[in-house]
Amino acid sequence: MGDARTRAGRVLDWLEVRLNITEIFSFLTNFGLFTAELDTKKPLRSALDEALARPMPSYARWPRVLGILTMLLFLLQCLTGTLLALYYRPTPEAAYDSVRMIVRDVTLGWFVQQVHFWGSALLIVILLIRLLRFFYDAIYKPPRELLWVIGFLLFIATTHADFTGKVMTFDSRNYWSATRSLEIFSHLPVVGSLFVFLAGGGDLSEVTLVRFYLAHIFILPTVLFILFYLHFQGVRHLGLSHREGEQSEGGRLVYHRYLLNLSILLTVVFALLVTVAVLLPHPFAAPPDLLSTPAGARPPWYLLPVYGFFEILPRWVPMPFKGSIVVLLGVGICILPFLDRSAPVQPSGRRGVIILGAMLLLIALLLGVYGYRHA
Ligand code: HEM
Numbered sequence: 001m002g003d004a005r006t007r008a009g010r011v012l013d014w015l016e017v018r019l020n021i022t023e024i025f026s027f028l029t030n031f032g033l034f035t036a037e038l039d040t041k042k043p044l045r046s047a048l049d050e051a052l053a054r055p056m057p058s059y060a061r062w063p064r065v066l067g068i069l070t071m072l073l074f075l076l077q078c079l080t081g082t083l084l085a086l087y088y089r090p091t092p093e094a095a096y097d098s099v100r101m102i103v104r105d106v107t108l109g110w111f112v113q114q115v116h117f118w119g120s121a122l123l124i125v126i127l128l129i130r131l132l133r134f135f136y137d138a139i140y141k142p143p144r145e146l147l148w149v150i151g152f153l154l155f156i157a158t159t160h161a162d163f164t165g166k167v168m169t170f171d172s173r174n175y176w177s178a179t180r181s182l183e184i185f186s187h188l189p190v191v192g193s194l195f196v197f198l199a200g201g202g203d204l205s206e207v208t209l210v211r212f213y214l215a216h217i218f219i220l221p222t223v224l225f226i227l228f229y230l231h232f233q234g235v236r237h238l239g240l241s242h243r244e245g246e247q248s249e250g251g252r253l254v255y256h257r258y259l260l261n262l263s264i265l266l267t268v269v270f271a272l273l274v275t276v277a278v279l280l281p282h283p284f285a286a287p288p289d290l291l292s293t294p295a296g297a298r299p300p301w302y303l304l305p306v307y308g309f310f311e312i313l314p315r316w317v318p319m320p321f322k323g324s325i326v327v328l329l330g331v332g333i334c335i336l337p338f339l340d341r342s343a344p345v346q347p348s349g350r351r352g353v354i355i356l357g358a359m360l361l362l363i364a365l366l367l368g369v370y371g372y373r374h375a
Contacts, residue, residue: 012044022047031232032068034255035240052255055248056240063133064240065262066126069269070154071228073123077161078221080116084109088168090213092206095170096287103284114277120162122273124302127155135336135357139241141344145337147238150231152334157227159302161220164212166300167204175288176297178204180375184299184306187323191330243346298375305364308371 015021023040036051087106089098102109131151134140140148167178182202185192200207242248285294299307310322332339340353347354 016043030236031071031228032235035064035232035236037236052252056254062261062265063130065258065265066130066133067232067235068262069265070123070126070130071232072266073119073126073269074224074228076119077116077123080112080119081165081217081221083112084116085217090168090209092170092204092209095168095209099169099171099284110281111277114281115273116165117282118273118276118280120158120165122269124155124158124162127151127158131155132361136347136354137241137243138340138344138347138350138353140337140340142337143238144234144241147231147234148337149334150227150234154224154227154231157220157223159300161216161224162302163300164216164220167212168209168216169284170209170288171285172288172294173283173285173297175204176293177299180297180307181299181303184303184310187310187319188306188327189320189323191327192323296375298372301368301372304368304371304375306367306371308367308369308374311374312367312370 012021020040022038022042022044025044026034026038026040034051036054036056038047038051040047042050084102087098087102087109089095099113103113104110131148134148134151163178163181166174179202182196182199182204185199186196186202188195196202198211200211298304306326309326310319313322342350342353
């Protein structure tokens with residue numbers, strides 16, 4: 001054991017003369033694995049010793065592990081997505097058959113596809129929980145404004161990745177769900193119209209499929225990767241947020257506790273993902289019939305509150321007006337740190353804002369249920 005350690009140490013020393021290992025370690029662990037800043041001019045061991053000795057708020061609180069979990073789920077999406085891309089063909093004539101081949105003929109193809117599908121839903125849910133947690137603990141107050149904005153953009157970009165992926169399956173359910181969603185987008189001034197324009201129009205054509213494919217396998221993953229990097233880089237630069245009464249500790253023990261919590265959470269989450277993928281497989285429907293909409297074709301769940309909002313208001317309310325309210329609300333949430341300029345306080349001191357946020361969430365949930373039933 002001791003021998004192996006000294007051998008590893010010797011390899012590290014050898015590499016350190018030739019490469020900046022601290023810089024490489026710093027980059028690779030930047031995505032939530034190591035949240036303290038490292039002095040990249042020093043050799044790895046002394047940079048680590050120095051960083052671990054600095055007192056920081058206890059890592060061992062569960063919400064902080066959610067950050068790296070989002071990154072790992074994103075990597076899982078990239079891995080399973082790359083496997084699917086080996087067989088997928090992005091043309092309206094071939095897309096459906098290629099997905100059918102993946103789920104029917106390719107060894108374990110169905111499993112990879114289900115993990116990709118459920119992983120996407122889980123990623124969106126966890127990003128949402130993180131945003132709610134940031135809101136509750138006011139982790140958007142100066143100097144953390146950009147962390148909130150980036151977190152919000154991460155959520156939006158991930159829903160776009162989910163949406164474009166669903167369209168790519170080209171079965172009747174997803175085809176009609178996407179057609180309904182594009183209708184919703186077309187009513188959202190500026191952002192929605194831009195999206196429909198970039199998608200190649202309101203109908204799902206060959207142009208849409210090819211653009212969505214490009215967006216799905218290249219543009220959106222790149223954007224997400226950059227956003228993840230900026231987000232974790234910001235966290236590392238600013239340090240973890242403190243709560244009143246929270247103790248600051250330093251040393252390897254705190255970090256080991258963090259790694260232990262992380263491994264427990266990872267085991268639970270991935271076991272859950274595999275169980276759901278096997279026991280609750282998401283059905284793959286028939287090819288799209290362009291003349292009839294199948295029952296149960298509704299926009300994806302994260303668009304249901306918007307759909308419900310459009311449907312619950314009387315028809316005489318102009319669509320551009322309804323759409324403007326949704327866009328203004330979205331922009332408001334994105335720039336929340338610049339709107340809420342009150343002094344940073346603990347949750348108990350900002351009950352009003354929290355109650356307002358909880359009411360908005362409840363309304364969104366009720367509108368979502370309404371949208372679901374209405375469709
Ligand atoms: C955060 C990143 C990603 C998310 C959220 C995501 C989400 C999705 C979703 C929800 C589907 C539809 C699955 C279904 O309805 O059965 C899908 C399909 C697909 N994705 Fe992704 N994906 C991501 C990244 C990637 C990447 C990086 C690639 C390839 C390099 C990829 C390749 C594919 C392919 C080829 C399909 C169509 C085949 C099929 O549905 O089985 N995905 N994606």
